[in-house]
Amino acid sequence: MSLQITALHKSFDGQVALERIHLAVGASEFVCLLGPSGCGKTTLLRIIAGLLPADGGRITLGGRDLATLPARDRGFGIVFQSYSLFPHMTVAQNVGYGLAIHRTPADVVQARIAELLDMVKLADFGTRYPAQLSGGQQQRVAIARALAVNPSLLLLDEPLSALDARVRADLRHELREVQRRLGIPTIMVTHDQEEALAMADRIVCMQGGRIAQAGSPRELYLAPRTRFVANFMGHSNLLPPAQARLLQPALGGAPEGMAPESALLCIRPERLQLQASAQGTGRVTGTTFLGNIQRVQLHWNGLDLLAESSSASTWEVGQSVDVSVSAPDCAWVHA
Amino acid sequence: MYASERWLLRACLLLPLAALVLFFGVPMLTIAWRSLVQDTGGIGWGNYAALLDTPGVWRALANSLLLGAVTTAVTLVLAFVVAFGLERTCMPGRRFVAGALALPMLAPSLVLGLGLIFLLGRNGIVGKMLGVRPEIYGFWGLLIADVLYALPQAVLIVRTALRQGDARQYDAAEVLGATPWRQFCDITLPQARYGLLSAGFVVFTITITDFGNAVVIGGNFAVLATEIYNQVSGQMKFGMGAVVGMLLLAPAALSVFIERMAAQRAGAGAESALPPTLTRRPGRDTAFFIACMGIACSIVALVLTVVVASFIRLWPYRLDLTLKHYDITIAGGYAPLWTSVWVSALAASVGTVMLFVLCFGIRRMPGRLAQAATALSALPVGVPGLVLGLAYVFTFNTATWPWGMLYGTAILLALCNYYHYHTQGFMTMMTGMRNVPTTLEDATTVLGGSTARVLRDVYLPALLPTLLAVLVFLFMRSMVTLSAVIFLITPSLPMGAVTVMRLDEAGLTSQAAAFSTCIMAVVGSLALLLHLGTQRRKPGSKPA
Numbered sequence: 001m002s003l004q005i006t007a008l009h010k011s012f013d014g015q016v017a018l019e020r021i022h023l024a025v026g027a028s029e030f031v032c033l034l035g036p037s038g039c040g041k042t043t044l045l046r047i048i049a050g051l052l053p054a055d056g057g058r059i060t061l062g063g064r065d066l067a068t069l070p071a072r073d074r075g076f077g078i079v080f081q082s083y084s085l086f087p088h089m090t091v092a093q094n095v096g097y098g099l100a101i102h103r104t105p106a107d108v109v110q111a112r113i114a115e116l117l118d119m120v121k122l123a124d125f126g127t128r129y130p131a132q133l134s135g136g137q138q139q140r141v142a143i144a145r146a147l148a149v150n151p152s153l154l155l156l157d158e159p160l161s162a163l164d165a166r167v168r169a170d171l172r173h174e175l176r177e178v179q180r181r182l183g184i185p186t187i188m189v190t191h192d193q194e195e196a197l198a199m200a201d202r203i204v205c206m207q208g209g210r211i212a213q214a215g216s217p218r219e220l221y222l223a224p225r226t227r228f229v230a231n232f233m234g235h236s237n238l239l240p241p242a243q244a245r246l247l248q249p250a251l252g253g254a255p256e257g258m259a260p261e262s263a264l265l266c267i268r269p270e271r272l273q274l275q276a277s278a279q280g281t282g283r284v285t286g287t288t289f290l291g292n293i294q295r296v297q298l299h300w301n302g303l304d305l306l307a308e309s310s311s312a313s314t315w316e317v318g319q320s321v322d323v324s325v326s327a328p329d330c331a332w333v334h335a
Numbered sequence: 336m337y338a339s340e341r342w343l344l345r346a347c348l349l350l351p352l353a354a355l356v357l358f359f360g361v362p363m364l365t366i367a368w369r370s371l372v373q374d375t376g377g378i379g380w381g382n383y384a385a386l387l388d389t390p391g392v393w394r395a396l397a398n399s400l401l402l403g404a405v406t407t408a409v410t411l412v413l414a415f416v417v418a419f420g421l422e423r424t425c426m427p428g429r430r431f432v433a434g435a436l437a438l439p440m441l442a443p444s445l446v447l448g449l450g451l452i453f454l455l456g457r458n459g460i461v462g463k464m465l466g467v468r469p470e471i472y473g474f475w476g477l478l479i480a481d482v483l484y485a486l487p488q489a490v491l492i493v494r495t496a497l498r499q500g501d502a503r504q505y506d507a508a509e510v511l512g513a514t515p516w517r518q519f520c521d522i523t524l525p526q527a528r529y530g531l532l533s534a535g536f537v538v539f540t541i542t543i544t545d546f547g548n549a550v551v552i553g554g555n556f557a558v559l560a561t562e563i564y565n566q567v568s569g570q571m572k573f574g575m576g577a578v579v580g581m582l583l584l585a586p587a588a589l590s591v592f593i594e595r596m597a598a599q600r601a602g603a604g605a606e607s608a609l610p611p612t613l614t615r616r617p618g619r620d621t622a623f624f625i626a627c628m629g630i631a632c633s634i635v636a637l638v639l640t641v642v643v644a645s646f647i648r649l650w651p652y653r654l655d656l657t658l659k660h661y662d663i664t665i666a667g668g669y670a671p672l673w674t675s676v677w678v679s680a681l682a683a684s685v686g687t688v689m690l691f692v693l694c695f696g697i698r699r700m701p702g703r704l705a706q707a708a709t710a711l712s713a714l715p716v717g718v719p720g721l722v723l724g725l726a727y728v729f730t731f732n733t734a735t736w737p738w739g740m741l742y743g744t745a746i747l748l749a750l751c752n753y754y755h756y757h758t759q760g761f762m763t764m765m766t767g768m769r770n771v772p773t774t775l776e777d778a779t780t781v782l783g784g785s786t787a788r789v790l791r792d793v794y795l796p797a798l799l800p801t802l803l804a805v806l807v808f809l810f811m812r813s814m815v816t817l818s819a820v821i822f823l824i825t826p827s828l829p830m831g832a833v834t835v836m837r838l839d840e841a842g843l844t845s846q847a848a849a850f851s852t853c854i855m856a857v858v859g860s861l862a863l864l865l866h867l868g869t870q871r872r873k874p875g876s877k878p879a
Contacts, residue, residue: 046506049506050510071510075512077511084501084504084506086522088526149512
């Protein structure tokens with residue numbers, strides 16, 4: 001089943017939270033809603049879940065209108081950042097909660113609990129209480145609880161944000177693995193662009209209650225359409241058309257349909273090539289060693305640029321360098 | 336740190352700790368010891384054995400248990416309804432309900448009993464209007480008065496428990512398909528259960544140790560609190576009194592233990608928990624509005640009746656207004672009121688200073704001693720006033736020990752009232768201490784500030800609201816408490832709450848009402864002052 005959102009909007013006390021949202025989520029697609037806090041991503045997720053009413057617009061799942069369906073009858077699964085397990089229930093009771101509500105026979109519930117705990121690698125933890133588990137384990141239980149009811153849509157509200165970096169990376173992988181295996185359409189809210197890049201089939205980048213750009217992780221990273229998306233998806237160098245021509249004459253001016261004063265050329269730091277040269281127009285102003293790579297700050301034609309190079313090469317502050325880039329590695333964005 | 340400063344800090348910890356041991360630890364050990372000292376001389380379980388043969392005590396024990404159990408059950412149901420209405424519904428009039436619930440805290444416990452007599456007693460207004468003479472004295476009157484007296488404290492505890500909800504748990508349950516009723520049973524009730532348990536013990540303890548209502552409206556229904564008073568004051572059986580005192584310790588001690596356990600269990604909640612969002616549900620809100628208003632109005636009606644009756648010539652027959660009941664005719668007149676004010680002011684100021692110094696010492700000198708002080712400070716809340724008062728008599732009514740000279744002084748009364756409420760004050764003070772920024776304290780020290788400077792520039796500004804709250808709390812409690820001081824007062828040193836009881840015993844019910852009104856006026860105006868003062872302190876903060 002696929003989810004279809006049309007012209008959705010919502011405001012709180014006159015403050016617009018969501019504006020003209022159009023979005024489709026495919027049958028087994030993993031979509032990330034990405035954006036800074038206050039961009040409306042969580043509001044959108046809560047409206048999809050049915051926990052918040054929309055002011056207007058349509059949401060359909062497999063052609064069925066969800067407007068009149070309360071959250072508890074939608075049959076979705078949801079996972080929150082704060083785990084939100086029931087503290088007085090055992091792990092098994094938590095996982096089986098959704099099934100128990102729907103009056104599933106006890107033996108079926110038991111079998112399903114065992115199956116899910118196995119899936120999230122907590123087979124021996126059924127009799128423990130949430131307080132006896134680590135954060136990562138609690139979140140696994142929350143995921144199992146959401147999946148137990150065979151949800152037609154899985155909603156994840158920053159599920160990994162509260163976890164340690166290491167646990168987060170592991171769980172990121174596991175979550176994606178499980179989702180792929182079960183083929184459940186999934187929407188995840190996050191403010192972590194790295195997480196979105198690593199997990200999503202499609203990223204929906206949001207800004208101020210609107211969708212700024214939606215597309216594959218590769219598209220959003222390499223061909224952002226606006227300055228906001230370019231900056232949010234990682235470090236970038238943004239050059240006005242005049243300097244862009246100096247760097248890469250093949251690009252010509254700003255593309256058609258874009259006024260020169262509102263066009264910027266976006267170049268990712270790792271795509272900038274540096275060459276030590278006494279006649280170079282760039283000058284190294286600083287370096288940051290990051291282990292596998294190093295960042296090089298440059299001054300070039302009145303602009304500050306950021307480049308990334310292998311940590312094998314050494315750069316001295318004050319050194320003159322040649323800066324170049326190949327035309328396909330650049331993208332024009334709206335300022 | 337200089338040696339002199341280290342000594343100052345050590346004194347901060349040792350002085351209040353020594354006082355706590357002397358004025359709480361020693362009396363409690365003494366009463367335990369006295370329960371073992373037999374009338375015939377010698378040490379043994381004789382008093383406990385004698386208790387088994389005293390028919391009056393058994394009767395009182397059975398009555399107390401029955402009354403305690405029924406009061407607890409009724410109060411818990413009502414407290415949950417009110418707390419839920421205040422915390423989890425959008426019903427109108429929440430401020431009024433919260434305000435009405437604060438009323439019994441401003442008055443001696445027996446004021447509710449008085450109000451009940453004026454309303455439903457043999458010469459009550461209801462009986463007169465309906466032409467009947469209802470029998471309110473005894474179990475039912477005591478039940479109503481105790482329920483309304485214990486209700487505010489139970490509501491406070493249950494509200495705290497309900498406030499710790501996590502909106503996300505409700506969202507998760509909702510998405511999993513749980514109906515609102517199911518969510519209530521699976522999330523709200525389990526969350527409140529330790530609060531309910533703890534409130535249950537508190538109510539039970541209050542009920543079986545409350546003295547005021549038992550005297551005023553208990554009639555022939557003998558309970559343990561009146562029995563212990565009769566044994567000691569009437570029959571001079573001190574050993575037996577000590578035994579009953581030890582019995583009264585049991586439920587209170589248990590409740591402290593349960594509360595500890597609950598606090599540990601409750602620690603599992605997520606720090607990032609969002610409070611549940613309130614949604615308007617007309618049906619539910621209306622139901623809670625009606626129930627809460629009914630309860631709040633009964634309390635207001637009882638207290639108001641006492642105030643009104645104090646101005647009436649002959650309740651309920653001659654309803655013209657008069658001030659003649661304010662002309663107190665028994666010995667001393669208004670002197671006990673001023674003694675109460677003086678003793679309460681003493682208890683409040685000594686208590687606040689002691690608590691501040693103790694908490695400062697605990698924070699600055701962590702270690703074994705600080706742990707001991709914290710542990711000991713948690714105990715007084717488990718000791719009923721009646722038992723503490725009796726323990727003070729055993730300890731300080733002595734000629735052999737130097738502290739015997741405190742007996743019969745206002746200082747001892749003040750200390751008894753302070754240590755009776757030491758735990759609550761200690762908790763408030765420690766919570767307030769947490770608001771003192773440690774980094775600011777360190778910064779001041781690194782900049783060269785002495786301990787005195789740290790106190791003045793860091794602690795005092797951050798703690799001012801807390802100090803004020805503790806001060807007023809101790810003053811208010813000290814003004815209205817009856818059970819702790821009933822054994823300690825002497826003819827030359829009477830207290831206000833005791834005088835109300837004496838007036839009622841002498842049949843001067845209207846004068847008792849007038850005297851109660853005066854106490855409520857003093858306490859109420861102070862509470863109002865504090866309320867206004869703290870409101871101005873934090874502009875923009877949301878009203879609770």
